[in-house]
Amino acid sequence: MCSKRNFKHVGIIVLAMILTVSLLASIAVNAKRERIEFKLPDTSTAETRTNRYTQYHEATKLSGNILTTQGFEKKLENDWMELWFREEIDSIRVVDKKSGYIWGELEKDAMDELNNYYNTMANSLMTIEYYDTENSSYQMSLSDERFMNTYEFDTDTATMTCTAECEDIGIDIGFQIQLVDDHMTVSVIEDSLQEYGDTLISKLYLLPFFGTVKKGSMDGYLFVPDGSGALMRFSSTAEYDSTYTARLYGPDASVDTVNTEMNLLSKRTNDYLVSEFRATVPVYGVVHGDEQYAAMTVVEKGREYATVDAALAGSTVPYNRIMTCFEYRQLYNQPVSKSSTIQRPQADANSMLPTFSIYLLSGKDASYSGMAVKYRSILEENGTLEAEAKASETIPMRLEVVASDVKSGFIFNSVETFTTVDEAKQMQSDLADMGITNLTMVMNGWQKGGASASKYNSYKTQRSVGSIKELAELRDAVKAAGGSFYLQTKVVSMTEDQGRPSYLAAKTIAKKLTSYHRDNKTIMYQDTYLIRPTTAVDKLLSAVDALSGFDLNVPKLGSELYSDYRQDGNTTRAKTRSLYAKAASTAAKDAQLSMSTPNMYMWKNCTDYFDIPMMNSQFLFESDSVPFLQILLKGHVNYYAPYANQGFYTTSCILKTIEYGAYPSFIVMGADNETLSKTPMVDYFSLNFEDWKDTIDTVYSKANAALKEVEGANITEHKAVADGVVRVTYSNGARVYVNYNSADCTVDGITVPQLNFVVERG
Known part of the structure; x- marks a missing residue:
């Protein structure tokens, strides 16, 4: 029996609980009343104003010509243009007959804003750079009094010829300018370059300041082949002293310094640095007033040794300018002991015949879009883009399936199986149920040893993945549903576990093995070696024979262009291009080829183009990203965006895919994501197919809804x-x-x- 005293205690406790609950309820109500909800800020406006997108700009109408032909004499003409010349300053004017617009260099013989160094270059038809006996670099322009220049004009062929001789430095050279239909071709005369002194020619510029524009004088932009394409808009306020400099078709890994360490000033390794995009097409241009006047330059010969130099007006040179630099020689680090090197130029000049053509455009053609359409017509005429892309009722989607790779062990390495052939078949079936039948499937790591440790010249399959017969059955199933199927075969690169680098790898000009080095000691393979070009060609052709009936994915064949300085015979960069293009043409007769970001010379034999750039390299001086590459390729070669499940799956990314007409891509596997640990695939943070199935459906559905309407166009x-x-x-x-x-x-x-x-x- 409870006492009254106990009841009193219970009552006090209950009352306290009621008061506490009431107080908490009151606080909660007040908190709800005063709560400020946090909303994510709208970043779409800020995002679309970056140089990852094309900017909206209303160009100011140009009032007329900035340049005149006063003081110049008309020497040549055809139905499209006139060439005027002034010998006193070795300079030209070119009149576009269609628009009446006058093109040339500086407005005056000399500009106060420029020092003598740039004044002589800016109004000169030619500038050279050379090394003296101390390997110091010097510059000399055609207007220099040390040059003895002779000019001839042939009105029948509309050709201007210039021969320049300089006994002072022991270098002679000749070039021509010819009016050919709707363009002007500038070329070095064959065998005209002569070196007979102690100096060595290093660089050549022809018409270096053609189309230059003074800061703040007009609206317009420079177009450069960076990534998908980039614009550098003229500005009256911004000043950039840094320049866009890009070797056409990318650097030469056997000559250029490709492993230069850069400091992130952080605890991360420098391996996290993102490389800039390569210039995969030999074309650039300048626009004077959007959709008013433009000059598009196409480099036709000497591309392997050509660099595009573009700069906006800065404090040093207040002129917007773009030009081609042909490099006859480069400095390289020559080892003199185990611990030291010296810089010296190449002994032999690169063999080339520098040639480029300038097309003058006006009206709606005078834009990055008009340039792309014009250049596409040129590629169609010369056979580079003669094939038409296969059109279908639905768009294709790339699905790269990672089958196996090597796994690091305490004593011995093993092979980690990520996806069996049966699992890949199930993926194809699941996607077909979702309406994705036009599948471009790539099987990566099907070889014995896995993707990174399979022997270079072996075509044996990894038993835990499946047999060659089972791979053929998978291929047939994918094709029967309306898709295509590739076996990935690496012919251009290898790791140390795939063969003997000392035997298979190319050598640099300094006689080291040609390789790319990753500054990250936690990964399995820090060095990736590039194969001797002659060996890579043999591997491609043998792979076509050994894997008869299969189409091949050859990732780096179209993007790596390098020399080989072996003692038993050098292979120049130009020779490598010729070897690879010819081998691809031969291979394409028996198998379709897919490539990752191939250079233009490989497009003719590329059925599927993977990893197409979707923006520029985001240099500060670049104002816009534009789909120049996509305009060239659409309707001719199927091209695919980067892997969506590696960061390219946001709403903006899906819209960018639609805008650029690109097809979606995914890289997947059947295993759980933790199996990637301790393998070379660890860079891919999430590949499990089941995890990404819904995202695949969403991305593909949106892209297909838009792009199926323009298939084949x-x-x-x-x-x-x-x-x-x-x-x-x-x-x-x-x-x-x-x-x-x-x-x-x-x-x-x-x-x-x-x-x-x-x-x-x-």
């Missing part, structure tokens, strides 16, 4: 029509509008929903 125009809104026009009359903004936008009478797209059929 060419892009005829790409243009930003409002802030954050672009319009892409196709040859079948369809127009694709993409809105990156967080609000609906109406353009051309069409309302495009926020972060979405609209397709207007033709």
